[in-house]
Amino acid sequence: MNVTLTVNGKPYTRDVEPRTLLVHFLREDLGLTGTHVGCDTSQCGACTVHLNGDAVKSCTVLAVQAGGLEVTTIEGLGTVADLHPLQAGFWEKHGLQCGFCTPGMIMSAAELLRHDPDPSEATIRHHLEGNYCRCTGYHNIVLAVQHAAAAMRERESGQAADD
Amino acid sequence: MTDRTDKYMGQALKRKEDPRFITGAGQYTDDFVLPGMLHAAMVRSPYAHARITGIDKSSVEDMPGVVAVLTGEDVAAAGAGPIPVGWLLPDLKVPPHHAVAQGEVNHVGDIVAVVVAETRAQAEDAAGLLAVDYEALPSVALGSAALEEGSPQVHDDVPGNVAFRWEIGDEAALNEAFNRAHKTVKVRLRNHRLVPNAIEPRASLAQFSPASGEYLLYTTSQNPHIHRLILAAFVLNIPEHKLRVISPDVGGGFGSKIFQYQEEVIVLLASRLLGKPVKWAARRSESFVSDMQGRDHESEAELAVDAEGRMLGLRVNTVANLGAYLTLFAPAVPTYLYGTLLNGVYKFLAVHAKVTGVVTNTVPVDAYRGAGRPEATYLIERTVDVMAHELGMDPAEFRRMNFIQPDEFPYQTPVALVYDSGNYEPALNMALDMMKYQDLRAEQERMKGNNKILGVGVISYLEACGLAPSALVGQLGAQAGQWESSLVRVHPTGKVELYTGSHSHGQGHETAFPQIAADELQIPIEDIDLIHGDTGRMPYGWGTYGSRSAAVGGSALKMALQKITAKARKIAAHLLEASEEDIEHADGVFRVKGAPGQQKTFSDVALMAHLAHSLPDGMEPGLEATAFYDPKNFVYPFGTHVAVVEIDTDTGVVKLRDYGCVDDCGPLINPLIAEGQVHGGIAQGAGQALWEDAAYDDEGNFLAGTFMEYAVPRADDLPNFQTDHTVTPSPHNPLGVKGIGEAGTIASTAAVANAVMDALWHECRIAHLDMPYTSEKVWRAIREARQGAGMGQAADD
Numbered sequence: 003m004n005v006t007l008t009v010n011g012k013p014y015t016r017d018v019e020p021r022t023l024l025v026h027f028l029r030e031d032l033g034l035t036g037t038h039v040g041c042d043t044s045q046c047g048a049c050t051v052h053l054n055g056d057a058v059k060s061c062t063v064l065a066v067q068a069g070g071l072e073v074t075t076i077e078g079l080g081t082v083a084d085l086h087p088l089q090a091g092f093w094e095k096h097g098l099q100c101g102f103c104t105p106g107m108i109m110s111a112a113e114l115l116r117h118d119p120d121p122s123e124a125t126i127r128h129h130l131e132g133n134y135c136r137c138t139g140y141h142n143i144v145l146a147v148q149h150a151a152a153a154m155r156e157r158e159s160g161q162a163a164d165d
Numbered sequence: 166m167t168d169r170t171d172k173y174m175g176q177a178l179k180r181k182e183d184p185r186f187i188t189g190a191g192q193y194t195d196d197f198v199l200p201g202m203l204h205a206a207m208v209r210s211p212y213a214h215a216r217i218t219g220i221d222k223s224s225v226e227d228m229p230g231v232v233a234v235l236t237g238e239d240v241a242a243a244g245a246g247p248i249p250v251g252w253l254l255p256d257l258k259v260p261p262h263h264a265v266a267q268g269e270v271n272h273v274g275d276i277v278a279v280v281v282a283e284t285r286a287q288a289e290d291a292a293g294l295l296a297v298d299y300e301a302l303p304s305v306a307l308g309s310a311a312l313e314e315g316s317p318q319v320h321d322d323v324p325g326n327v328a329f330r331w332e333i334g335d336e337a338a339l340n341e342a343f344n345r346a347h348k349t350v351k352v353r354l355r356n357h358r359l360v361p362n363a364i365e366p367r368a369s370l371a372q373f374s375p376a377s378g379e380y381l382l383y384t385t386s387q388n389p390h391i392h393r394l395i396l397a398a399f400v401l402n403i404p405e406h407k408l409r410v411i412s413p414d415v416g417g418g419f420g421s422k423i424f425q426y427q428e429e430v431i432v433l434l435a436s437r438l439l440g441k442p443v444k445w446a447a448r449r450s451e452s453f454v455s456d457m458q459g460r461d462h463e464s465e466a467e468l469a470v471d472a473e474g475r476m477l478g479l480r481v482n483t484v485a486n487l488g489a490y491l492t493l494f495a496p497a498v499p500t501y502l503y504g505t506l507l508n509g510v511y512k513f514l515a516v517h518a519k520v521t522g523v524v525t526n527t528v529p530v531d532a533y534r535g536a537g538r539p540e541a542t543y544l545i546e547r548t549v550d551v552m553a554h555e556l557g558m559d560p561a562e563f564r565r566m567n568f569i570q571p572d573e574f575p576y577q578t579p580v581a582l583v584y585d586s587g588n589y590e591p592a593l594n595m596a597l598d599m600m601k602y603q604d605l606r607a608e609q610e611r612m613k614g615n616n617k618i619l620g621v622g623v624i625s626y627l628e629a630c631g632l633a634p635s636a637l638v639g640q641l642g643a644q645a646g647q648w649e650s651s652l653v654r655v656h657p658t659g660k661v662e663l664y665t666g667s668h669s670h671g672q673g674h675e676t677a678f679p680q681i682a683a684d685e686l687q688i689p690i691e692d693i694d695l696i697h698g699d700t701g702r703m704p705y706g707w708g709t710y711g712s713r714s715a716a717v718g719g720s721a722l723k724m725a726l727q728k729i730t731a732k733a734r735k736i737a738a739h740l741l742e743a744s745e746e747d748i749e750h751a752d753g754v755f756r757v758k759g760a761p762g763q764q765k766t767f768s769d770v771a772l773m774a775h776l777a778h779s780l781p782d783g784m785e786p787g788l789e790a791t792a793f794y795d796p797k798n799f800v801y802p803f804g805t806h807v808a809v810v811e812i813d814t815d816t817g818v819v820k821l822r823d824y825g826c827v828d829d830c831g832p833l834i835n836p837l838i839a840e841g842q843v844h845g846g847i848a849q850g851a852g853q854a855l856w857e858d859a860a861y862d863d864e865g866n867f868l869a870g871t872f873m874e875y876a877v878p879r880a881d882d883l884p885n886f887q888t889d890h891t892v893t894p895s896p897h898n899p900l901g902v903k904g905i906g907e908a909g910t911i912a913s914t915a916a917v918a919n920a921v922m923d924a925l926w927h928e929c930r931i932a933h934l935d936m937p938y939t940s941e942k943v944w945r946a947i948r949e950a951r952q953g954a955g956m957g958q959a960a961d962d
């Protein structure tokens with residue numbers, strides 16, 4: 003089947019088997035290997051991407067279902083030269099160790115901060131319960147999200163003051 | 166002149182490796198693609214024990230994309246030997262462990278055949294449809310059940326299912342100690358089985374080049390050099406220099422990626438047979454039945470004390486379930502990594518332990534984070550709490566009065582080890598203060614009888630890590646050395662590459678090792694990078710496990726660096742026309758004492774070492790050094806952890822409310838990284854106490870084969886952790902460092918378990934329940950106890 007979708011701002015058209023999952027499409031057809039596969043039951047969240055702005059587990063979406071939609075992966079969130087505040091927060095607060103769950107964790111946290119710019123610790127923990135991390139004990143991930151939230155609020159208020 | 170000795174060591178630097186991980190640019194094994202690559206899928210046994218009576222390859226050979234079907238016969242014909250055991254005990258019975266089963270399968274998930282196809286989906290489609298005939302055989306899953314008269318035999322050549330019987334300590338001395346006892350307690354404990362569950366599933370990608378006869382293997386490993394050795398020398402008979410093993414970014418290991426697995430043998434063989442690269446990547450459901458599992462002890466522990474509450478002796482009898490095959494470290498874990506740790510932090514007259522290693526029809530058990538030491542710590546610390554409760558003593562005070570004292574080190578235990586250094590009471594005091602222990606006890610009293618009750622678990626642990634003199638481990642059965650090697654290569658510009666045989670899969674080596682080097686070389690850390698995980702770039706090593714990277718790998722690095730600075734100082738002296746004794750090395754420059762302005766930078770020296778236009782007479786050009794470091798002893802980190810749980814007596818739900826700990830791993834190279842290791846360790850250990858359970862039914866059917874049935878801790882299951890540390894350097898190694906990677910797990914299972922049992926003891930005098938403390942189990946226990954039916958040792962099933 004033919005599918006056309008936009009990934010990180012660029013349009014792609016590919017011929018795929020109907021059963022191809024979005025995560026495999028991203029990794030294997032587009033070579034965007036930042037999105038990871040950690041389980042087969044949609045529990046671990048390592049494959050979390052944004053689909054038209056919402057965080058979804060890309061192992062539960064068929065590539066063809068994403069036809070016509072906008073996908074953002076970790077590669078589209080920020081670059082080393084221009085890190086997204088969450089990427090900077092995870093670095094600053096040691097919110098990662100092996101790094102395997104990190105892209106999915108960041109994509110999931112990004113959705114939270116879009117809806118709630120000042121989440122409590124409990125809210126962060128609740129929001130991230132669909133993303134497993136086996137390395138950090140989540141402690142530093144919570145700090146990383148809080149750090150990013152503060153940075154984003156500061157940036158917002160700075161922009162507001164400029165306006 | 167500024168003293169820059171501590172500019173980098175001890176600083177909580179952000180990690181150098183993180184930019185690639187946070188931008189999705191990490192490269193894990195499954196991310197690699199080689200031209201013409203084929204995909205392998207494993208056909209795995211649905212039976213715990215069965216005879217394979219037929220495999221019909223023609224059932225799938227015509228399916229789209231299928232290139233080959235390989236059976237045990239094919240693999241044997243291609244010359245693959247069984248996977249060896251890396252630690253041999255006297256009279257050890259070792260059943261052959263073939264890459265693909267030959268005639269018989271011995272656990273659910275055992276590999277029956279391999280399908281290779283053009284795409285992964287095609288390979289998996291065909292693997293699911295391959296026609297295999299089985300004749301089911303009787304099977305057994307529990308270690309103690311496998312020892313019973315008339316139990317099904319797992320392997321014909323392991324009579325009675327006993328792989329080994331092992332003991333340590335002086336039994337006569339122990340009996341003598343018990344004869345003097347004022348009081349004894351006996352506790353039966355199950356340290357249940359776990360799945361390590363690194364979030365990156367295992368994967369391997371092999372390429373054979375017929376023209377050169379060289380093999381390349383990308384694999385998710387904690388120690389590529391061990392794989393090179395085992396695959397080359399023991400399994401595939403490949404000349405060692407023709408096999409390059411690369412373990413690129415690895416998504417966590419926790420022990421589960423130490424071992425030589427069947428799939429690595431299979432992809433290498435398949436690539437040779439088919440002339441194309443072959444990749445395999447596990448589904449999580451495969452990981453559950455093919456990654457080595459952890460723990461699985463059934464034990465009886467007896468503790469004796471005198472009238473003052475001083476510990477006299479500890480008697481331990483343990484059945485260790487090894488699973489269907491003996492894997493790389495399997496015999497070492499329940500013996501030398503467990504039995505020798507049963508002394509804990511206490512002053513005993515005698516300790517004696519018997520361990521029976523048993524084979525069953527379950528996934529093999531090997532090292533999982535802590536490996537033997539969590540099992541020992543759980544047994545000791547749970548038994549100590551039962552005794553404290555029986556004596557009516559505060560558990561923390563009972564521990565304090567029995568600690569080995571700081572002036573007693575080095576300390577010879579009754580179970581072989583000589584502890585290097587320790588000072589246990591400050592860590593206990595700090596942890597109790599941190600958690601406001603007395604307030605917690607008051608709160609516990611206030612809550613008694615409510616529908617929310619409080620439990621406080623205090624444990625003091627010790628671990629042996631940084632394995633350990635090669636000659637000693639050789640005597641004990643290791644088929645490996647335990648040294649580590651390092652290479653320091655200084656480029657003409659003064660930029661430096663460090664190479665280590667240790668491996669990072671989340672522990673931050675790419676930052677911590679350069680921190681050591683930057684201080685020794687007195688240059689900026691930005692000029693230094695670490696290379697690891699590639700046998701083609703780093704000749705030798707033994708990898709990362711047992712918290713050995715800093716103590717052993719870091720020490721090897723320190724030694725190589727010292728060779729570099731010694732040579733650089735000679736070159737600088739020569740260039741400055743000064744005597745070597747007059748050269749000072751600081752702030753990145755070599756200066757002549759008392760002669761301001763007379764100096765050469767590190768990069769001046771590096772350039773001259775390479776140009777060789779002016780070197781001391783007879784000196785070799787270049788600036789490069791290798792060191793091999795063989796540790797003088799294990800190192801012995803220790804600490805006290807305190808867990809606080811709240812139990813809802815109406816529902817049995819246990820909530821881990823607070824957690825605090827004070828660890829001592831000697832000087833910290835990077836406190837940020839060390840603390841992160843502790844956090845992750847606590848989560849994994851708490852996971853065992855409260856949720857995780859690799860459950861089998863009696864016949865060896867695996868009941869927890871996905872994350873739907875196996876509960877690992879989620880973000881909202883855990884609190885923030887409070888951590889602190891004391892510093893007691895090891896006298897044995899050049900950095901004084903110990904190890905911290907496993908401490909959290911070693912301590913937290915026991916701390917959380919003691920917290921739950923503390924609540925249940927205070928509320929209704931339940932002496933012991935086995936982990937994990939699921940809501941149903943806790944609810945039933947409370948209900949039965951309150952009805953007066955479950956006093957004392959409560960039923961657990």
